[in-house]
Every structure is written in C-alpha cells, then in structure tokens.
Amino acid sequence: MNLDTAFWTALFLSTLRQTTPLLFTALGGMFSERSGVVNIALEGIILFGALTAAVVVERVENALGPGPHPWLPWVGVLSAMAVGGLVALVHAVVSIRYRADQIISATAINLLALGAPSLVLTYFYGNATNSKEVVNRLPLWGPEGFALSPLVYLAFLLVPLSWWVLFKTPFGLRLRAVGEHPEAADTLGVNVHRMRYIGVLLSGVLAGMAGAYLAIGFLNQFVRGMSAGLGFIALAAMIFGKWHPLGILGSTLLFGFASALAIQLQGTEILPAVLVQAFPYVVTVLVLAGFIGRSRPPAAVGRPYEK
Amino acid sequence: MLTDRRRLGVLVLAGGGIALLLWYLAPWAVPHRLFGGEGVLLNPFGHHLPEGTLPQGYRDGWLFAVFYLSLAWLLLTLLAPWTKAPTKALYALGLLGLGLFLLGYVLFQQSVAQVNAPLERPLLRRYSLGLGSYATLGYSLYLLLLARVFSPGGLAFLVRRRGVVVPLFSLLLATLIGGVIVAILRESPALPQDLRHALLLKLDLITYTYQLLFSPLVNPSGFLQSLLLATPLIFTGLAVALGFRGGLFNIGAPGQLILGAIAAMLVGVYLPGPRWLVLPLAILAAALAGGLWGALPGWLKARFGAHEVINTIMLNYIAASLFLFLISANEYKFFGSTLYLPFKYPGYEARSHEIRPEARIPHWTDLVAPGGELSFALPLALLLGVAGYLLARRSLGHRVLFGLLGAGIGYVVGGLLPGPQVSFGPDLTSVRLNGAFLLALLALLFFHFYVFRTVGGYELRAMGLAPKAAEYGGVLAGRKVVLIMFLAGALAGLAATHYVLGGGIDEYRLKQALPYSVGFDGIAVALMGQNTPVGVGLAAWLFGILLTGGLQVNLQLGISRELVAVLQALVVLFIAAGGFLPRYFTDPLRAAEVELKAEAARRGAEEAKEVRR
Numbered sequence: 001m002n003l004d005t006a007f008w009t010a011l012f013l014s015t016l017r018q019t020t021p022l023l024f025t026a027l028g029g030m031f032s033e034r035s036g037v038v039n040i041a042l043e044g045i046i047l048f049g050a051l052t053a054a055v056v057v058e059r060v061e062n063a064l065g066p067g068p069h070p071w072l073p074w075v076g077v078l079s080a081m082a083v084g085g086l087v088a089l090v091h092a093v094v095s096i097r098y099r100a101d102q103i104i105s106a107t108a109i110n111l112l113a114l115g116a117p118s119l120v121l122t123y124f125y126g127n128a129t130n131s132k133e134v135v136n137r138l139p140l141w142g143p144e145g146f147a148l149s150p151l152v153y154l155a156f157l158l159v160p161l162s163w164w165v166l167f168k169t170p171f172g173l174r175l176r177a178v179g180e181h182p183e184a185a186d187t188l189g190v191n192v193h194r195m196r197y198i199g200v201l202l203s204g205v206l207a208g209m210a211g212a213y214l215a216i217g218f219l220n221q222f223v224r225g226m227s228a229g230l231g232f233i234a235l236a237a238m239i240f241g242k243w244h245p246l247g248i249l250g251s252t253l254l255f256g257f258a259s260a261l262a263i264q265l266q267g268t269e270i271l272p273a274v275l276v277q278a279f280p281y282v283v284t285v286l287v288l289a290g291f292i293g294r295s296r297p298p299a300a301v302g303r304p305y306e307k
Numbered sequence: 308m309l310t311d312r313r314r315l316g317v318l319v320l321a322g323g324g325i326a327l328l329l330w331y332l333a334p335w336a337v338p339h340r341l342f343g344g345e346g347v348l349l350n351p352f353g354h355h356l357p358e359g360t361l362p363q364g365y366r367d368g369w370l371f372a373v374f375y376l377s378l379a380w381l382l383l384t385l386l387a388p389w390t391k392a393p394t395k396a397l398y399a400l401g402l403l404g405l406g407l408f409l410l411g412y413v414l415f416q417q418s419v420a421q422v423n424a425p426l427e428r429p430l431l432r433r434y435s436l437g438l439g440s441y442a443t444l445g446y447s448l449y450l451l452l453l454a455r456v457f458s459p460g461g462l463a464f465l466v467r468r469r470g471v472v473v474p475l476f477s478l479l480l481a482t483l484i485g486g487v488i489v490a491i492l493r494e495s496p497a498l499p500q501d502l503r504h505a506l507l508l509k510l511d512l513i514t515y516t517y518q519l520l521f522s523p524l525v526n527p528s529g530f531l532q533s534l535l536l537a538t539p540l541i542f543t544g545l546a547v548a549l550g551f552r553g554g555l556f557n558i559g560a561p562g563q564l565i566l567g568a569i570a571a572m573l574v575g576v577y578l579p580g581p582r583w584l585v586l587p588l589a590i591l592a593a594a595l596a597g598g599l600w601g602a603l604p605g606w607l608k609a610r611f612g613a614h615e616v617i618n619t620i621m622l623n624y625i626a627a628s629l630f631l632f633l634i635s636a637n638e639y640k641f642f643g644s645t646l647y648l649p650f651k652y653p654g655y656e657a658r659s660h661e662i663r664p665e666a667r668i669p670h671w672t673d674l675v676a677p678g679g680e681l682s683f684a685l686p687l688a689l690l691l692g693v694a695g696y697l698l699a700r701r702s703l704g705h706r707v708l709f710g711l712l713g714a715g716i717g718y719v720v721g722g723l724l725p726g727p728q729v730s731f732g733p734d735l736t737s738v739r740l741n742g743a744f745l746l747a748l749l750a751l752l753f754f755h756f757y758v759f760r761t762v763g764g765y766e767l768r769a770m771g772l773a774p775k776a777a778e779y780g781g782v783l784a785g786r787k788v789v790l791i792m793f794l795a796g797a798l799a800g801l802a803a804t805h806y807v808l809g810g811g812i813d814e815y816r817l818k819q820a821l822p823y824s825v826g827f828d829g830i831a832v833a834l835m836g837q838n839t840p841v842g843v844g845l846a847a848w849l850f851g852i853l854l855t856g857g858l859q860v861n862l863q864l865g866i867s868r869e870l871v872a873v874l875q876a877l878v879v880l881f882i883a884a885g886g887f888l889p890r891y892f893t894d895p896l897r898a899a900e901v902e903l904k905a906e907a908a909r910r911g912a913e914e915a916k917e918v919r920r
Contacts, residue, residue: 015774027596040616040617054667085755090880091383094883094884095883098883098884098885098887099893100883100884100885101558102832103616104556104834104879104882105880105883105884106565106882106884107556107558107830107879108876108877108879108880109876109880111827111830111831111872111875111876111879112873112876112877112880114824114827114869114876115353115869115870115871115872115873115875116869116873116876117865117878118867118869119488119492119866119869119873121867122492122865122866123492128867128869168712228624229508229620229621229624232617232621233621234623235617236617239617267642269642269643270640270641270642270643271640271641271642272632272636272639272640272641274628274631274632274635275628275632275639277628277630278624278625278628281621281622281624281625281628282621282625284617284621285607285618285621285622285625288607288611288613288614288617288618288621289607289611289613289618290611290612290613307665
C-alpha cells in the first residue's frame with residue numbers, strides 16, 4: 001500500500017466535489033423543513049435538475065454548434081434551478097394546498113423522476129438511459145491542480161449566507177416560526193402558507209442546482225439514476241446537522257468524505273469496490289439511529305396547517 | 308331545488324359539450340391500421356383515408372346512421388334536467404346511450420366482417436372503435452353517475468364509496484395527463500392538412516396508445532403475461548399496504564426483495580433434499596430474510612426513534628451492494644488477502660448457479676395440466692376450500708380449519724380424477740407464469756385474515772389510526788413496529804420466489820437483472836388499492852396489464868415503456884392529493900358530516916310526508 005501525497009490531495013479534492021451536491025441539497029432541505037414541510041422529493045428533483053441541465057445545454061449546442069459558449073453552462077444551471085423549483089412547486093401545492101401526506105406526495109415525485117427522464121431521453125436521443133455528451137461543461141476555477149467547479153465555491157459560500165438568512169433576517173425568523181408553531185406565527189400575521197411555499201421552492205431550486213452540478217459539472221451528460229440516493233443522504237445529513245447550516249456543513253463533509261474515500265479505494269486492493277460503494281449508506285443508517293448524536297426536528301414538520 | 312336543477316343542467320351541458328366536441332374531432336372507428344399506428348379514421352364530418360388503405364367493398368353507411376341517432380339523443384339529454392323527474396330521465400337516457408354505443412359496435416364489427424369474411428387472410432387488421440364512439444360510452448356513464456348523485460342521498464353515496472372514487476378519479480386524471488404526454492412525445496404518423504385534421508390524428512394516437520396498453524385483456528398470452536407481472540406487484544403492494552395499515556411507510560420493499568432473493572438462492576442451490584422439504588424451505592427462507600431486513604429499520608425506529616423512510620431507502624442501496632457483491636465475482640481482495648466466494652456462475656454475466664430442480668416452483672402448465680392432462684386438483688381444492696370455509700360456522704379458527712381441510716381433500720381427489728388431454732401453443736407455454744402467482748393469492752388471503760380478523764391485526768390498525776391511543780390500550784408499540792416491519796418485509800421477500808424459484812427472469816437463477824425496483828411500484832399498488840387485499844390484487848393486475856401493454860406501445864409507437872411508470876407516479880401523486888376532490892372525500896370526519904346531513908334530509912322528507920297525510 002502506498003498512500004502518498006497525491007492520494008491525499010486527490011482525496012481532499014474529491015471530498016469537496018462529493019460534498020457540493022450534498023451541501024446544496026441539504027441546505028435546501030433545511031429551508032423546507034424549517035418551514036414545516038418534509039421534502040424527500042429532493043432526490044427526484046436532483047434528477048430533474050440534472051436532466052434539464054444536460055438536455056438544455058445539448059439542445060443549444062445542437063442548434064448553435066459546439067463551439068465554446070462560456071455562457072451556456074450557466075443557462076443550463078439556471079434552467080435546472082427553474083425546473084427544480086417547478087417540481088418542488090408541485091410538491092408544495094399538493095402537500096400545502098391539498099394537505100396530502102408529505103412523504104407520499106414526495107415519493108410520487110421520486111417515482112416520476114425514475115420514469116419521466118426515460119420518456120424525454122427516448123424522445124430526444126432514442127435511448128432510455130443517458131443523454132448525449134455535452135461540450136460546454138461548467139468551467140474550472142482555481143490554481144492548476146486544484147481547480148474546482150464554480151458551483152463548489154458557491155455551495156460553501158451558501159453556508160454562511162443561509163445562516164445569515166435563517167438567523168439574522170426577519171424572513172428567517174418567520175420561516176422558523178412557521179415550522180415551529182404555525183398557529184402562533186399566524187396570530188402574529190405571518191402568512192403560513194406563503195412562507196411554506198417559499199421554503200419548499202427554495203429547496204427545489206437548490207436541489208436543481210445540485211442536479212446541474214452532477215450533469216454538467218461533475219459529468220458531461222445525464223445518466224439514468226445518477227443521483228444514486230444523494231437526495232436521501234442529504235436529508236440524513238440535514239438531520240445529523242441539526243437543521244443548522246454549520247451543522248450541515250460538518251455532516252455533509254463527513255458524507256462527502258465517505259463517498260470520496262469509496263471512490264479513491266476503488267481499483268485498489270484494500271476493499272472490494274461493490275462493498276465500499278455502500279459505505280455512505282451505512283453511515284447514514286448509523287447517523288439516523290443516533291449513534292453519532294441526536295437532534296430535534298422543527299416541531300411542526302410534516303403537519304399540514306389549516307386555519 | 309331550483310339551484311340543484313340548474314347545477315345539473317350545467318353539468319349535463321358541460322358533459323354533452325365535451326362529447327359533441329369529441330364526436331367532431333375524434334375518429335369514430337378505425338377499420339384498418341398499419342403497424343406503426345397510422346390508420347383509416349372514420350368520422351362523420353370527414354374521413355381520414357391514407358392512400359390505398361380502405362378497400363372498395365367497405366361501406367360506412369352505418370356510421371352516419373349511428374351519428375344522427377346519437378345527435379338526437381344528445382339533444383334529448385340536454386333537455387333532461389328540465390323535465391319533471393330529471394334523474395329518471397337521465398337514467399333512461401344513460402341506458403339509451405349505452406344501447407347506442409353497442410349498436411355502433413355491432414354495426415362496425417359487421418361492416419369489417421363483410422370485407423374480411425370472404426378472404427383467406429383478413430384484409431382489415433387492428434380494427435377498433437375510436438374515441439368518438441368511446442365518447443358516447445363515457446357520456447352515457449357520466450349521465451348515469453349524475454342521475455345517481457342527484458337522487459336523494461346521492462352525495463352520501465359517493466362519499467361512502469370514496470375508497471373507490473378517489474383512486475378511480477386519480478387514475479382518470481393520470482390517464483388524461485398521460486394522453487397529453489403521448490401527444491407531445493410522438494408526432495402523428497401522417498401529415499395533417501388542417502387543425503381539425505391534426506387533432507383527429509393526435510386524438511387517434513392517444514386512443515391507440517391506451518388501446519395497446521389495455522390490449523393484454525383481449526389476447527390470451529398477454530393475459531397470462533399480465534398475471535405474471537402482477538405476481539411480484541401483489542407481494543410488494545401488500546408489503547407497502549401492511550406498513551400503511553400500521554402507520555409506517557415501507558419504502559424498503561426493493562431491499563427486502565433482494566434479501567429474499569439471496570436467501571431463496573442459497574437454499575435453492577445449496578440445500579439438497581426431496582422436493583416436499585426443499586421447496587417450502589426455500590420459500591420460507593425468502594420470507595424470513597426479507598422479514599429480517601424489514602425488521603431492522605423497524606427496530607431502529609422502535610429503539611432509537613430513527614424514521615423508517617430514509618432508513619429503508621438506505622437499506623435498499625445496501626442490499627443492492629450486497630447482492631452484487633455475492634454474484635458479480637468469485638474472489639475479492641481484502642487488505643491484500645483474498646476472499647473466495649462460491650456463488651457466481653462462471654461466465655461474463657453476474658448470476659448465481661442454477662436452482663436445483665427440487666426447489667423450483669412449477670410452471671403454470673405443470674399446475675394446470677401436468678403431463679399434458681388437464682388436472683382438477685386446483686379448481687377442486689378452491690371449490691371445496693371455499694365450501695368448507697362457508698359451511699363451518701362456529702368460529703373463525705373453525706372456518707379456516709374446515710376451509711384448509713376442504714382444500715386439501717379437493718387437491719387430492721382432484722389430482723386423482725382423470726382429465727382430458729390438452730395442449731397449449733408456444734405463445735402460451737413461453738409465458739413464465741408459475742406457482743408463485745398462487746402464493747401471491749394466498750398472501751392476499753393472509754393479509755385479509757391477519758389485518759381484519761385477528762387481534763394482532765386489530766392492534767396493527769389501531770397503531771395506524773391512533774398510535775398513542777393504541778399504546779394506552781395496551782399495545783406494545785415498539786414490539787408492534789418491529790413485527791409490522793417484519794411481516795411487511797416477509798411479504799416483499801416472497802416476491803423473490805417468483806423471480807428466483809419460479810424462473811420469472813427467464814432462468815432459475817439469481818441474476819443481476821433482478822428487477823427489484825418493483826418494490827417501489829408496490830407503493831402505487833398499495834395506494835391505488837387503498838390498502839385492502841381486493842384493492843391491492845386488482846391494482847396489481849391493472850399495473851400488470853399496463854406494463855404488458857407498455858411493451859406493445861414501445862414496439863409499435865416507439866414511446867418508452869416508462870410511460871407506465873410515469874402513469875403510476877401520477878396516480879400516487881393524485882391519490883395523495885385526494886384526487887383534488889372536495890374535502891369530504893378525504894377527511895373521514897367531513898365524510899360523516901355529509902352522511903349525517905343526507906340522513907337528516909331523508910328523515911325530514913319522511914316526516915313531511917306523514918304530516919301531509
């Protein structure tokens with residue numbers, strides 16, 4: 001075994017890359033659950049975001065030619081965010097307006113994300129599993145050898161930003177109030193439903209961004225089921241991070257490290273790859289069981305509110 | 308009363324308007340269709356005839372006769388709300404409409420037969436009625452429904468049957484959206500000349516897609532195939548439904564199925580012994596392994612308060628890794644040392660060794676007609692089993708005992724009776740439907756008896772409805788959660804018997820192609836079936852039909868088979884939203900309010916009658 005500096009550098013960068021989509025999604029989940037709506041649809045929303053980014057970029061390339069378009073990946077990211085928001089809106093309408101069981105409604109969206117991409121892919125590319133590769137991926141920023149996608153930086157910047165929004169602005173106070181005690185918030189004149197819509201929409205937009213990162217930052221195409229449980233792991237990270245941006249930063253780094261380790265160990269003779277792949281999932285189960293610390297969810301999470 | 312009448316008038320007008328629009332825009336009948344979907348579309352306002360496709364001898368006079376009759380009928384229905392007894396009139400007109408539809412069907416079949424009969428190879432193929440005719444059928448049913456709803460106590464009638472109304476309405480909505488998706492995804496086979504023409508082609512395309520989806524109902528091999536695909540769905544549907552009944556959401560059916568499959572493979576491949584011992588043991592192993600894999604998140608919830616949803620999902624991924632670990636290679640490196648596993652069969656494909664013949668679940672032909680001779684064992688067992696159950700009356704245990712006894716006697720006696728020789732065509736024998744289907748039916752029975760007829764099931768339902776109250780009433784909540792998850796996991800594990808022991812995936816092996824995602828489809832099945840055994844059975848069959856038909860859709864129209872998955876997801880979404888129906892369909896308290904109001908109105912009417920006397 002030869003674990004030299006190159007290995008550790010690769011592991012470090014890989015950790016940052018693996019953490020990025022988790023961080024986006026977990027922060028999104030935090031906004032949604034702080035407002036009182038469970039959103040396990042994030043897994044599916046990541047897939048929809050990834051599909052959108054890959055297909056939009058490929059379609060534009062198809063129309064304008066492949067030549068470098070520095071603006072194009074950003075269009076992909078924005079459209080993925082928009083679609084993520086739209087899909088989240090479906091979940092929001094069904095679970096807020098129609099008081100559906102939030103977990104079932106979100107599961108429906110996850111099921112949709114298993115089937116719908118195949119229809120779109122078959123329509124555009126004639127196969128049901130992956131999109132055509134794109135040329136205009138997100139750029140890499142940073143010094144030679146340590147260059148990372150701009151979305152990686154953005155994800156880590158979002159941590160202090162969402163901390164500020166959640167704990168230092170009136171908006172954040174209202175959002176938390178709605179998730180803890182909607183009746184009281186309502187009495188004080190906060191529009192409970194509107195805050196919840198905003199919370200869910202934010203989660204969808206962020207998960208869509210995570211999807212865009214997977215499709216045109218991490219890879220250069222959409223592959224069926226490419227999120228591979230990321231959305232669920234992010235939710236576990238959110239619980240483990242106690243619904244707090246800083247906690248979430250720590251927990252997503254842990255999960256990101258677990259995934260990165262799994263990737264780095266592949267092809268080595270230390271552990272078989274098929275087993276190592278299960279590593280993040282095992283960590284999730286252990287974390288949820290409270291073996292590594294307990295946490296308390298927002299009091300009104302999962303309960304529909306009616307006046 | 309007046310407002311009621313006006314509302315009825317508006318509803319009839321809306322329905323009639325839609326029917327008229329469809330009559331104008333959609334084909335009434337398609338006497339001939341090419342493989343890709345393009346067809347001869349007959350419509351009273353102008354046919355669509357691709358070149359050289361409609362033969363000289365075909366006469367379309369019947370179409371206009373039916374059309375004028377229908378038009379007169381439609382006018383009558385619009386007047387019906389303003390008659391003296393509107394509901395009676397609507398009942399009569401609804402039945403008349405059904406008659407009109409039947410008339411059209413018969414005349415159309417005759418017109419096709421006229422062309423086809425004298426020829427050796429039928430000239431007109433893939434013929435069927437079109438959306439225009441179905442609009443007549445739909446409008447008639449709609450009128451009958453309106454008649455019932457606007458009769459006294461009509462709303463209460465609908466609300467009482469909300470367990471059927473909500474899923475069916477959700478299915479209808481999903482179907483409409485599915486139609487839009489199809490219209491977007493596939494260009495019409497022929498170039499349209501104008502807007503009406505374009506819509507004609509699109510509407511025909513949508514109708515044809517759904518016809519293909521439901522086509523397994525009318526051909527024998529498709530029918531068997533739909534039962535084959537329904538088999539695992541019944542198991543996983545029950546696995547999810549049992550969780551729902553107990554207030555738990557079991558998204559772990561895929562993982563439980565995988566563990567069941569692994570256990571069934573281990574026993575089926577490596578345990579030598581006689582058939583009567585090995586086969587039941589293999590089935591039990593599948594149930595046990597699935598059950599334990601399910602009990603794990605149950606225990607985590609009971610002991611640590613960890614929510615079962617994310618845990619079951621994580622365990623799905625872990626199970627998938629374990630499964631691949633076992634069958635994708637024979638040797639693994641662990642920190643430099645090597646581990647040898649015997650499970651993978653040599654070759655490129657990741658699959659296990661073959662299940663021993665003794666541990667295989669028999670193919671359906673061996674059950675229906677062993678040795679080519681029709682057997683009465685199963686029908687007689689069913690007959691005597693039901694008879695025994697119904698005739699014994701002392702207690703439930705007594706009834707079940709007599710039922711089982713009857714079934715046993717029936718099986719033995721029926722097996723001894725001589726039967727006629729039968730043979731099946733290759734299209735039927737190639738369908739890998741097997742005895743696991745019977746196991747699935749038994750699982751439905753088990754679900755019914757356990758959940759609705761035992762103390763344990765009563766406790767389970769109490770947990771689902773009001774966990775605090777159940778605990779106060781003496782249910783050991785933690786233990787119950789583990790037990791519920793164990794039973795749910797066992798049901799999901801049994802689905803593996805179909806795939807591994809029954810050869811449901813082309814071979815009697817554990818293969819990488821094991822479609823464990825049917826565990827997710829179980830969610831749709833359970834919701835569609837409203838967590839009742841009959842509902843789950845029917846919903847599983849419905850999805851079995853759609854999945855079978857989906858293959859035809861893919862083959863003929865080039866639309867991905869995942870269309871069915873999308874429909875399933877939409878159904879789940881809409882049922883979660885209560886079908887977007889008014890509150891009293893989803894909220895039991897409000898439903899009770901509606902019923903009380905209806906009851907009060909009925910009493911008031913009776914009293915008024917007496918006073919008048």
